[in-house]
C-alpha cells in the first residue's frame with residue numbers, strides 16, 4: 001500500500017450534508033407552495049448566460065456554496081410549467097411527491113436495466129397499472145421510456161419487425177420483399193416520421209391521411225390509401241391512430257381504425273401521449289373507446305399524470321413480439337437462474353440498457369392520490385377547456401379556430417381588414433407579450449393556413465379564474481398593440 005489516502009464522493013461530514021439537504025427540502029416546499037404568487041416565466045438576464053459559460057472547476061467548493069449559487073442562478077428562472085397559468089405546448093405541471101420520488105430513486109440507485117431488485121418489481125408494477133388503465137390483458141408487455149417519442153418508436157419498431165416479411169433484425173430493411181407503409185392523420189406528431197427515418201424506412205413510408213372538419217382522420221381516405229397501396233405492391237403495415245392530437249386534441253375513430261387493421265392484418269398503434277389517460281377520466285372515457293383493442297399504445301405520464309420529467313410508457317399486446325424485437329445480451333450480461341441477474345431483464349423491451357428508476361415517482365404519486373383523483377383532474381381540465389371555449393365564443397374580439405375536443409383551445413384575436421400574414425404577426429406579438437408579462441404562458445400553431453393561439457389546459461393547479469385572467473390579458477394586450485399600430 002502506498003500512503004496516498006483513498007477517497008470517495010461521500011460527504012466528509014454527513015451531519016453538514018444532512019442540514020443542507022433539509023434546507024433544500026424546506027426551500028422546495030416554500031417554492032412550490034408560493035408558485036401562484038410569482039410570474040410564470042421571465043427571460044434570462046444576460047448575466048445568467050455568461051455565468052453558465054464557465055469551465056468545469058478543478059477545485060472543490062462546499063455543497064452549501066454550490067446550492068447558494070443555484071438559488072441565485074437556477075431557481076428564479078424555470079420554464080414555469082409548474083405554475084397554474086402555464087398552458088404552452090403540452091406539459092405536465094409536476095408534483096411534489098414525484099420530486100421526492102426522483103430523489104429516493106437516486107438514493108436507491110438501482111439500474112433499471114433489470115435485476116432482482118424491488119426497484120425492478122416497482123417498474124413492472126407501474127407498467128402493469130398502465131396496462132390495466134388501457135384495458136390491456138395481463139399477458140401484454142410494456143416498458144417505461146424517457147417520453148412519448150421513444151415510446152412511439154419502440155412500438156413502431158415492433159410493428160415494422162412484425163410485417164417486414166423477413167428477419168429484419170438479421171437482414172435489415174434492404175432485404176424486405178415489399179416496401180412497408182404506415183398511415184397516420186395529417187395531425188400526427190412529428191415523432192412518427194422521425195422514428196420511421198431512424199428505423200430505415202424513410203419518412204415517405206408514412207402516408208398522412210387528410211382529416212375532417214374536427215381534425216379526425218378521414219376514414220374513407222384511409223381505406224382508399226390502403227387499397228391503392230395494395231394494388232401498387234406495397235404492404236400496408238400499420239395505422240397510427242392519435243388519441244388527442246397535439247394541435248387540437250382531436251381523437252381519431254379508434255374503433256373503426258381497429259376494424260380496418262383487423263381486416264388487412266395490419267398493426268394498430270395508438271399514439272395516446274395526450275389522450276390515452278382519458279380512459280381513467282369518468283366523464284370522458286367514452287372518447288377513447290377502442291384504445292383497448294390496439295396492438296400497442298404510447299402514453300405520457302409526464303403529461304396528464306404530471307409526473308416530473310421524464311416518463312413515457314409503451315404497452316404492447318403481444319409480449320413475445322415486443323421481447324423479440326429487442327432482446328440482446330452481451331457476454332457480460334448473461335441471465336442466471338439465481339443471483340442478481342435472475343431477472344427480470346427490463347432492457348429487453350426497448351433501446352436503452354441502463355435505465356433510471358422513473359417508476360418510483362409515478363408509483364408514489366398514484367399510491368398517494370389514488371387513480372380516481374387523477375381521472376377527476378383530467379375531467380377538470382377538459383371542463384376548463386370547455387369554459388374557456390365558451391368565453392371565447394361569446395367575445396366578439398376573439399374567434400375560435402378549431403372545435404375544442406378536450407383541453408386544447410385554438411383561437412385568435414381578430415383584426416379588421418387584415419391579411420392572414422398581418423393577423424399572424426399580430427397574434428404572435430400578442431402571444432410573446434403575454435409570455436413576457438409573466439401573467440401566463442400560451443403557445444401557437446397553424447391550422448389549415450390559419451395561425452392561432454393555443455391554450456393546452458394540462459395543469460392540475462389551474463383554477464377557472466386563471467382562465468379569466470388570461471382572457472383579460474389577451475383583450476388588454478390586444479388593445480394596446482392595436483393602439484400602437
Ligand SMILES: *Cc1c(COP(=O)(O)O)cnc(C)c1O
Pocket residue numbers: 090146147148149150152189191242244245246271272273274300312
Ligand atoms: C407530446 C407528444 C409526443 C411526444 O412525446 P414526448 O414525451 O414529448 O417525447 C408524441 N405524440 C403526441 C400526440 C404528443 O402530444
